[in-house]
Amino acid sequence: MTFTVRDAVFGFLRDAGVDTVFGNPGSTELRMMRDWPGDLTYVLGLQESVVVGAAAGHAMGTGRAAVVSLHSAGGVGHALGAVFNAFRDRVPLRLIAGQQTRAMLSTRPFLAADEPATFPRPYVKWSAQPDRAEDVPGAVAEAYRVAMTPPRGPVFLSVPEDDWDRAAEPVALRAVHHDFVGDPAGLRAVADALSGSRSPCLVIGPGVDDDGAHAAVTDLAERLTAAVWLEPLSGRSGFPESHRLFRGFLPPVRDRIRAALAGHDVVVTVGAALFKFHVHVDGPFLPDGTRLFHLDCDPALLARQPVGDSVLTTVRAGVSTLLTLVSARDRAAPPARPGVEPAPVRDPLDAAQVFDALRAALPADAVVVEEAPSHREAFHARVPIDRPGGFLTTGSGALGWGLPVAVGRALAGTRVVCVVGDGSSMYSIQAVWTAVRHRAPVTFVVLNNGGYEAVKQLGRRLSSPATPGTELPGIDFVALAWGLGCPGRRVRSCADLPDALAAALAADGPFLLEVPIVDAVATAYR
Template identity: 65%
Template sequence: MTTVREVFFDVCRDAGLTTWFGNPGSTELRMLRDWPDGFEYVLALQEASAVGIAAGHAIATGGPALVSLHSAGGVGHALGAIFNAHRDRVPLVVVAGQQTRAMLPTRPFLGADEPATFPRPYVKWSRQPERAADVPAALAEALRVAMTPPRGPVFLSVPEDDWDRPAGPVPRRFVHTAFTTSPGALHEVAEALNTARAPAVVAGPGIDEDGAWDQAVALAETVRAAVWAAPMPSRAAFPEDHPLFQGYLPPVRSSVASLLAPHDVVLVIGAPVFTYHVHSEGPIVADGTRLFHLDCDPAAAAWAAAGTSILTTVRAGLTALLDLVEPSSRPAPPARSRPPAAPLTDPLTASAVLALLHPMESVLVEEAPSHKDTVHEQVPITRPLGYVTTGSGALGWGLPVAVGRALTGERVICVVGDGSSLYSIQALWTAAQRRAPLTVIVLNNRGYEAVASLGRRIGITSLPGVALPELDLTSLAHGFGVPAARVTSAAALPAALKRALDGPYLLDVHVTTSGGSLY
């Protein structure tokens, strides 16, 4: 007899899902017994870290990753990270254990009520199959949904006695997911770009997701468009040392409209129109600006509040558009001037610390909200897959994502705030066990400075619950098996940073508070 478990592993093997991430419990025991050759289980110490590490691995490989969670409690712990994966369009297959089917009517210990409903709406697909025999086919369907644009997490709940039930083989199937729109729609965009006085491109993370950096650069150069990064992107999408690159749009409606006002045609690629964090009134774009939007997400196209949205996967759409646009002789927009780094003096500033990372030869993973603008000013990203952050704002994503990226073998530098670091600090243990090439730089301003700064923006000058004095992050790192050092002076920083680049290593760098307002 062929069991559900055997067929399930066959489906995983065919899909290349041979590295699993998770934090196991009793409802996963039958799934994990007699672990097969050729499969690897990457243990994390908490479920949100498991999801984040799996996400970092998926981003690096461009394929799906499987993460194993433990019933309702494990899924609950992981939901913040699943939310991030959903907003950042990361293809994860989340498999959660469930109690034995015969026990479910009695609401047993560790049983999940309505398991398929629990993670919604932050998964694309969610199911607990009606029959044990349907579990492997459900996995195959989940994989196809996760990898269909817009990509994202899916959820499969499996009662723990299903694994030993009989099941038939699942036929292998392939789905080609690239698509583009009608030629007429792209002709409209091309005509607008060809006749524009001063076009602009807003480059979103979908460009990086779909491997379309070359196409985005070619389009901007052909039509001589100014290029802005979309507000709050999860990835970089255009070389930030390119003379056409103008910087990052802030997540404020009035500011976006003002910065884009000089442009008569704006093309948003692979990003929503637009992501905001601070409320302000006014139009989406200035009067007289024609707005076009290329992306694969029908939901984003539906709620976009202005312009013309065109559904297409990014690389296919840009490739077709490049055949329609004409080389322009209009003057290129002026190159932006990058702010100089602050001097490396005491007291240390985030600007001075980050300037030492330029040029960035490693992957940069960032979760330092109060220093995000400084990161973009001092550490330009110049290559695909070179930058990851959280596009949703739910903290605790950066550190485990950095671990997952590093597990693929590429050197990763994770720049994280002291507050952010604590949401998933246990991910350091996995980095230590796997000897991941990871350097964690904590910009420690002894508080939730992003919260305090946003408070000051709206006139709130005093807040409870934003101070974080006397955190001993180096002791925490040592406890998880990661070497660490604290830096409080400019003189000590260069040598400490050199040591930290032989990671895994955590560097706790004490910096001044920004003192300014975000955005």
């Protein structure tokens, strides 16, 4: 039997458990899409960054590398902001981009990508355009293995459009065993420091959630009676936020991190980037006398850390080993985390009232996707996430991630509540159409404060109170939703909020709730 490149590639994808492909098609992808297999669902996004974001949400929901079809140079260019987020947030994606016919490439034809393997770097783990058509299936298999090997992340393959009909041999799926345990001496040093510590502290990053290590990390914290923080601007949660040992999210400013860690003689980061700063402040990285250790699977991340000793290990394997090595001892529990008073009920609404209402109405099994940068601190204070995989956001900062990630995560099989700012939503509002087309169970809650408030806040910090280009008046999100086929409703007052939120959460399929708000006290990164 004669196989084509198309036969071999789709056969490999089936063997790897792929049942969904996310894409936005163009002419250089038509031969790949001819005779599309009936067992593969094609999820169309109306812009390439939406396609990548939706695929990322699906990958984080399924734990498998999602497949993304992009169009040549222009489509890849449109997608790169979302690819940047996926790379920084370690989301495994297989990006397959079309390319013009091989015979025309020397003449630089219409739509062709120049140096296609270079274009998405450095924000992919691996990239290639095979020299021969018959090498494409093997490259797809290699891309899969690279994407799924820790630290996981996106990979990129450019395929000339005439390759798909050429003869090729099928390729077999090879297992990728992900876990590896760090150097025994290094883990022993960490365990000894923790066992002898007077006041230990763990800093949890998205690597805990990504590796399914919640239970092990919680056991370790309880055995040590250790305070637990989450890394600054973490893209995921990794510890039950209602737990008595949880202290909150670290701020992305050097002196505030140092102040939060004061009094802890041993700090261990677990799948975390402790020194993720957003504004610069001079001074030491750590309090005097604090010893720091890092546990992570990414050698590049560990090499970049300015202070502390590092152990290269996958998170679950490393923490499980620590549990066999650390000794329990009596320690005073860290002081109770200050509670948050209910927000005053009043008009006009502010974000704190919305978050209080959301916490009361949120289904226990829902996943929350957040992209409301100016309200992030209030959100974390008022909507604690306790279940594994229950929270997603961008840990990298490129806006437009929230809406499509929410859609893709919902398509992976759970109810999603997406809390998004008005400014953020306009980067990827097309994702609402995809949610409608596939009846994704997602509730969009758009906080409309009429501007880029996070930019205004930072402008005030930098003594620039009147930053131009930060006002967004006159956008009707309910009309936008209805225009894309999605039912929507605008909250008119604080009295309207509970019923409106209940209706939005009970909808069969997607629903958009617009909540006009005023900004209370700007607190970001002070």
